[in-house]
Structures are given as structure tokens and as C-alpha cells.
């Protein structure tokens with residue numbers, strides 16, 4: 001893939017930048033200066049004073065936000081929590097094993113099994129379907145270009161063009177929509 005590309009709208013390449021460069025360049029930590037005019041009493045007179053302040057901030061430009069890719073899918077919290085709850089249950093059962101309440105344990109274990117297997121299916125979906133999709137999505141995002149003159153996003157090997165706010169429409173065109181767990185939901 002070429003390092004730069006010609007804009008399909010203005011047919012120039014001098015203001016074409018990779019989307020990922022614009023994105024990371026738009027996240028900056030900086031110092032903002034502010035000033036305000038106030039009035040103070042000095043002796044028996046009112047005198048104007050200029051108040052100055054500085055704030056340290058991490059800011060992200062609007063453009064950078066518009067070019068931001070979707071976040072990587074992470075493991076569901078349910079799975080992590082589920083394993084913790086399961087361990088706690090196991091310890092409880094082992095400690096209280098002498099108590100004659102085994103029907104409760106059976107119910108607990110069965111319902112826990114149902115819960116955990118659904119969480120495992122969800123995790124399996126993430127690993128086998130969602131992550132491979134996301135890798136393609138991210139790869140496609142890395143190959144997008146942005147033209148500053150036209151405020152459009154495009155890929156070097158496609159005729160499709162979108163405004164900077166609509167990059168997902170372009171990416172979904174290349175890699176399909178984000179797969180949803182449980183079919184068409």
C-alpha cells in the first residue's frame with residue numbers, strides 16, 4: 001500500500017494524511033492559558049485586575065474523535081465475575097458440606113452451570129467471530145486516508161468516499177457490519 005494517496009475529490013495528494021496519523025496526532029496533552037478581567041478594591045478605589053490561570057489537560061481534537069476506530073472487543077465481565085462466583089460457591093460448599101442442605105447445592109450448581117455455559121458461549125463468540133472481524137476492521141481503518149481540503153475519508157483502493165464523521169459506514173462496506181452475539185440482534 002502506498003504511503004500516500006490521491007484524493008478522489010480534489011485529485012491532489014498534498015493534504016492527504018493517513019487517518020491513523022490524524023487520529024493519534026489529535027490526542028495531545030497541553031497547557032491551556034486562560035485569562036479574565038476582575039475588579040478588586042484597592043484602598044478606596046476600584047481597580048481592574050487581570051486574572052491568569054493555566055490548566056494542564058489532555059485533549060482530543062474533534063477531528064480525531066470523528067476518526068476514532070471502534071474499541072477492541074473485550075472479554076465479558078460476566079465471565080470473569082462468573083468464575084469468581086463459582087469459586088466462592090465451591091469454597092462455601094466444601095466448608096458447609098456437612099450441613100444437610102444438598103438440594104440447595106444441586107440447584108445452585110445447576111443454575112451456575114447454565115449461567116457459565118452461556119458466558120462461555122459468549123466468550124467463544126468473541127474469540128472466534130468478533131475478534132477476527134475486529135482485526136479486519138482495524139486493518140481497514142489503518143489503511144484509510146483523510147483529505148484536509150475536502151474533509152473526506154477514503155481508502156486508496158476504493159472509490160467510496162465518506163465525510164470524516166462517517167468512517168464506520170466506509171469500514172462496514174469493506175469488512176461487513178460488526179457481528180452481533182446471538183444472530184441478528
Ligand SMILES: [Zn+2]
Nearest residue numbers: 007010147150
Ligand atoms: Zn481532497
